[in-house]
Amino acid sequence: YWPDLDGVLHRVGNLSPEIPAKLAAYEPWLTELMARAGEHYEKVQLTLFSDHGMANCDPLLDLRARIEPLGLRMGVDYAVVYDSTMGRFWFFNDRARLLVTDCLRTVTGGRILPDTELAELGALFPDRYFGELIFLVDEGVLIVPSHMGERPIRAMHGYHPDAPHSYASLLTNNTDVPAHITAIPHVYELMTTQAEQAHRANRAAAA
Structure with a gap:
């Protein structure tokens, strides 16, 4: 690893250009690994x-700034984890669910993943452990600030x-x-x- x-x-x-340089640095390691293994195994x-x-990330999205003005209480009305590429929400009452859902539907640069799609991706868990509602941003959009970082970085996965x-x-x-x-x-x-x-x-x- x-x-x-x-x-x-x-x-x-x-x-x-740092990327091909880094890959080139791995090449002699692999060459040596194959040589050492070849000394002990026929194949x-x-x-x-x-x-x-x-x-690569260019557009930045402050998702927290869209949710906090709704006047909902974190830990009382809802809970959320802001990842770099998604917001994952849990709700403790119907009002919070409605307000957050309506708000997210107006946010450009991402979308709410429907249950049908989550099921197709193998990500629909019965206990909603990873979120009752998942808002996934488009590729290249970075949620900043998030619980993963307070400052932008150049590239992201997820x-x-x-x-x-x-x-x-x-x-x-x-x-x-x-x-x-x-x-x-x-x-x-x-x-x-x-x-x-x-x-x-x-x-x-x-x-």
Whole structure:
């Protein structure tokens, strides 16, 4: 797990020359890793994957400034978590639900995610643990201030999975990756399947 690239991208964005320079720094590490592994194993499979993309941020949205003038009491009428890319709300009475919902419908640069879409994304939880109402901003919009940060940064992830810069990468020298491996949750299946295949091959070779 190499987290440095994530930090650089947040700081300078995805078009900075620092990004290819950082990737180039990883290349000798991987070369050495493959060489060391090749000293001990006849066949070495290498798989690299990222857990998300990164979008440059330009428009800033102060979502808190839209909600606080409604006169609702935090912790009494509602609760909210302002993430960098979404506002997640819980309501303790119908009036708060109505006022916040009506307000969010007038905010440009984002939208309320309907339950049908949340279900399609695998994000509709019966207990609404992660929010009764989720307002997701458009790709490139940054909620500032938020509970993730008080100041703007150059790039962010956590937008809709279908957004152009949300796509992750999977690189491998294995030519047998199943066609259905297309999303981050599938990586666990890929890793366990490859490990089991290698284990069976090793046992067969030793027999």
